[in-house]
Amino acid sequence: MIDASIYPSSWEVCPVGEAGEAIVGQQRSPDTTHGNGLLPYLRVANVQDDALDLNDLTTMRFTGAAREKYRLRDGDVLLCEGQSRELVGRAALYRGEPEELYFQNTVIRFRPHSEILPEFALIVFRAYLYSGVFSEIAKSTTNIAHLGLNRFRSLPFPVPSRATQEAIVDTARSIQSSIDASLSGLASLTYTAERMPADMRDLALLGDRPIGNPGSVDPALSCKWLAAADVVPSDSPIVYGIHQPGPDINDATGVPYIRGQDLRDGYIAADSLKHTSAEIAEQYSRAQLSTGDVLLGIIRSLRVAIVPEELDGAHITQGTARIRPGEEIDSSYLAHWLRSGSAQAWFRSRLRGINMPRLNLRDVQELPVPVRKIPDQIRLGQLLDIATEALEQIVEDANASVGRLRALERDAVNSCAYGAVAHAITKRVAPDRQKDLAQLAVSRIKASSSMANATPKPRKRAASKAAPRKKVTLQSDTNSVQLLASLSRAGHPMTPEDLFRDLELEDSAIDSFFVVLRKLSHEGKITIHRPNDSDVHIERIP
Structure with a gap:
């Protein structure tokens, strides 16, 4: 307090x-x-x-x-x-x-x-x-x-x-306006820097040319166009991985596997990887990873990453496609092409589904890839590496500045409410x-x-015998049928709080409420959206 x-x-x-x-x-x-x-x-x-x-x-x-x-x-x-x-x-x-x-x-x-x-x-x-x-x-x-x-x-x-309040409000408003202007500038900088790499890759890899058809040659780009299925070795086709990895194996016998959420833009979050058993991994040996493999998220996210040496021998799930570069293609060059604005747009136009949009492997296999001479691919890949790293550093610095501004905002509000600024204004006014x-x-x-x-409250009228007031009885638990019916009546995504209240549940029913939510989510009957770090929306899947 x-x-x-x-x-x-x-x-x-x-x-x-x-x-x-x-x-x-x-x-x-x-x-x-x-x-x-x-x-x-x-x-x-x-x-x-x-x-x-x-x-x-x-x-x-x-x-x-x-x-x-x-x-x-x-x-x-x-x-x-x-x-x-x-x-x-x-x-x-x-x-x-x-x-x-x-x-x-x-x-x-x-x-x-x-x-x-x-x-x-x-x-x-x-x-x-x-x-x-x-x-x-x-x-x-x-x-x-x-x-x-x-x-x-x-x-x-x-x-x-009142005069002190007005002076505090004026001061706080001035500080907040300056912080908001800085945050807006950083947001604009971040927005531009995050989108520049895709445009830059288009410019470097395509110039002003459109995506070509597999089997064609483009003299202006000094490249030939091949389908992605034709740039991988014949014994290592484009595949996705494990369907059901089973429980996480925490001992030394577990085999790491990469999920769609483990892919970041350009790298793999190795610290968050889960592990499956050696027996399950053996069943999906065809999808085992090697250093230099290029991974593409095919459910919701279309993120791309290259498998580093420390993850050689790891596995993937069905939310990720493995593209193993053959002799005609360089890993870095291929990854930059997959992350280009043109390739990403090509993929997005083929996504299927609304709540969980995904690509089929056939879509990935049919992607046209501009194939140049290997030295040219390596040179372009290195140039794009340098440029994208510089832009990523700009975004990282901008995000750090946002964090410092948010901390300054918190300190300024506290100071204006009753801290040093409030004391100084009080002495002055x-x-x-x-x-x-x-x-x-x-x-x-x-x-x-x-x-x-002291104002007398209006007397309540006696309830009519013909229309007795409905008594609301809070429920001690809920079930799948009730929860799905509530979502259907709403006709739109609901927050957990709104859904809990709509079901008229007692506070003690909170545990059974979330048990039912998890059950329906696992059964694929509801989708739980997390648009940001704080909000949650629950939607029934038709």
């Missing part, structure tokens, strides 16, 4: 629940997701750090009373109520666009008191995220942490004078009246809170 003594001495402190109104949004249920009058709402995936992602809004129906209660207003602060522990409480500010927008019960809306600037509240909550305040009070259910509305309301909230102004603000806040608590 945060120690209130870290705030400047002239500031006042009150609970978050008095500094503003904090509520969670409407629960999503089958009754609210069908029919007319569906309206857009925010869920956890839409609330990013200091930004709302409005590109993928989902909809549900809000009744008249719910529309009034859950409609957002300009200046509302949104926080993730349920997230991974390090991201729970992630906060952003709603600035009035789009004009009509609502929020789900996985999100907390904080509507600050008139004495609190919304942007100052956002700074405080971002500081609580970065300093671990939110993760400390959160309660976890398996891999989902919940901030808890009552726990959130009980946190201390700093209240400086109306030093003689700071305490009185802060006390006046808190007294107004507490007076508003007291009035709200």
Whole structure:
């Protein structure tokens, strides 16, 4: 828990629940997701750090009373109520666009008191995220942490004078604008540097020429075109590997094998390799690897890598194709061709499937390959190696700079919320009246809170005998049929949190919930998407 003594001495402190109104949004249920009058709402995936992602809004129906209660207003602060522990409480500010927008019960809306600037509240909550305040009070259910509305309301909230808040907001905004501009520049640099190698390979290997047909000769390029199946030895055709590797063998008898996810852009993540038994490896001896073999991912990713000497004798799975260069082709040259923009586009045009797009081996075998004299191949391969390594270093340096900027951003937010910057601004702004102004603000806040608590609540009408109120009974567990039915009703990918709530499960059912998820995933009935490090989407496979 945060120690209130870290705030400047002239500031006042009150609970978050008095500094503003904090509520969670409407629960999503089958009754609210069908029919007319569906309206857009925010869920956890839409609330990013200091930004709302409005590109993928989902909809549900809000009744008249719910529309009034859950409609957002300009200046509302949104926080993730349920997230991974390090991201729970992630906060952003709603600035009035789009004009009509609502929020789900996985999100907390904080509507600050008139004495609190919304942007100052956002700074405080971002500081609580970065300093671990939110993760400390959160309660976890398996891999989902919940901030808890009552726990959130009980946190201390700093209240400086209005003038001090304005000065802090101005300073924080200036710092954030500079950081955002630098991050944008680095993102543009990274985007360009990551795409240059493919274009550079096209220029070096094709010039302005199109891909030729196997069996043809291109005098302008001093090359002949062969199908990939014809550049490998006759006794080592293009193949993929093990179908079922079995359990990971951790002792010295295990044989390493390379999966699609072990392929990186240009190399193999050797530290993450799993091992199969010698008996299974022997069954797939035709796909055993040798130094210099070129590997191509054929499921989802089209990454390319060359087998290094230390992985001589390893194996691959069915998600990877092995292309062993024959006498007419150099390994590095072939790998650069497979990674070129033209070859990658050729492959992508032949991918099959939606959830798990893949290439057939026939597609790989039919790829046209420009075959030059071996010395020319080696020279081009070496030039492209040097150029791509330089570009990769630019990307690595840019990513390191992004990391440093993110650390600077976290330090700046903490400093503006209640650290060195906040203390310096407090001393500079109306030093003689700071305490009185802060006390006046808190007294107004507490007076508003007291009035709200004293306001008589409208009496609830007795339920009609003809239409008794439906009692919701939370379930202690779930099964495959219920889970698949829920995904079918939704008609779109769902987060684990949304799916768990839609099934109306007790917290104690979390273990059986994930057991069913894993079972359906292994059976190929659902797909689990991970678009980034923090988000998870579950989709039913038709």
